[in-house]
Amino acid sequence: MAGCKDHDPRRPVRARPRAASAPALITHRWPADPEHITRAAQRLHQGAVIAFPTDTVYAVGARALDPSAVRRLYAVKRRSDQQPVVLLVSEPDQVRGWAVVGERAEALMTRFWPGPLTLVLPRRAGGPIVGAAGPTVAFRAPDNPVALQLLRAFGEPIASSSANRAGAPPPVDADGVFKSIEHEVDLILDGGPTVIGTPSTILDLSGDVPRVLRQGSLSEMELLGSS
Numbered sequence: 001m002a003g004c005k006d007h008d009p010r011r012p013v014r015a016r017p018r019a020a021s022a023p024a025l026i027t028h029r030w031p032a033d034p035e036h037i038t039r040a041a042q043r044l045h046q047g048a049v050i051a052f053p054t055d056t057v058y059a060v061g062a063r064a065l066d067p068s069a070v071r072r073l074y075a076v077k078r079r080s081d082q083q084p085v086v087l088l089v090s091e092p093d094q095v096r097g098w099a100v101v102g103e104r105a106e107a108l109m110t111r112f113w114p115g116p117l118t119l120v121l122p123r124r125a126g127g128p129i130v131g132a133a134g135p136t137v138a139f140r141a142p143d144n145p146v147a148l149q150l151l152r153a154f155g156e157p158i159a160s161s162s163a164n165r166a167g168a169p170p171p172v173d174a175d176g177v178f179k180s181i182e183h184e185v186d187l188i189l190d191g192g193p194t195v196i197g198t199p200s201t202i203l204d205l206s207g208d209v210p211r212v213l214r215q216g217s218l219s220e221m222e223l224l225g226s227s
Helices: 034-045 067-077 103-112 145-154 174-181 220-226
Strands: 028-031 050-053 058-063 086-088 117-122 136-140 158-162 187-190 201-204 211-214
Touching: 028 034, 034 050, 034 058, 034 145, 034 187, 050 145, 050 174, 058 067, 058 174, 067 158, 103 117, 145 158, 174 187
Parallel strands: 028 187, 050 187, 086 136, 117 201
Antiparallel strands: 050 058, 058 158, 086 158, 117 136, 201 211
16 A cells, blocks of 8 residues: 555654644544544544545545534635535435435436546435535545445445645545645545546536536546436
């Protein structure tokens, strides 16, 4: 697995001094083995913000149903809480309590999940609200064994974004996470470099006509020609 040359991945890395009003964190870097993945899931339930690999880039995540943890996620990103986050899921069934899943969405999830496709769907009436309280919710099932094991151990969707500050390049390994959001997260699961290395394609299915909001490794022709 990838690791910093100067640090044992099992040892905590001490933070640089910060202002008294913002106590420094000690960010732990854990190997992405079953024991540490289970411990990371437990930490998420306790309100931790963690970084972990997906098939595209490294993600930073928090418990979607914990408003305090989600606020910390936004703070790590240095982004407005009016911008949406993506809910990572282990399987399509986890989407149904949060959003309205139509036939096109069903077909796309069947074909491209797990994989580098984020779907924006209409929020289900009375469903949970995470971050920005808009009419839609974004979902993805990542095709990465570490991410999927974490999601299954956690048992709920994880509110997520790429593990970088807003405007910076998304990291593709744990070293990149340290460089981008060093000591802003509680722990990093080091699962080595990601396979794809570019963000997912975002497809908005909330309206009458599907719209690609961000072009990733999947093309519009691949997506809309398949559904």
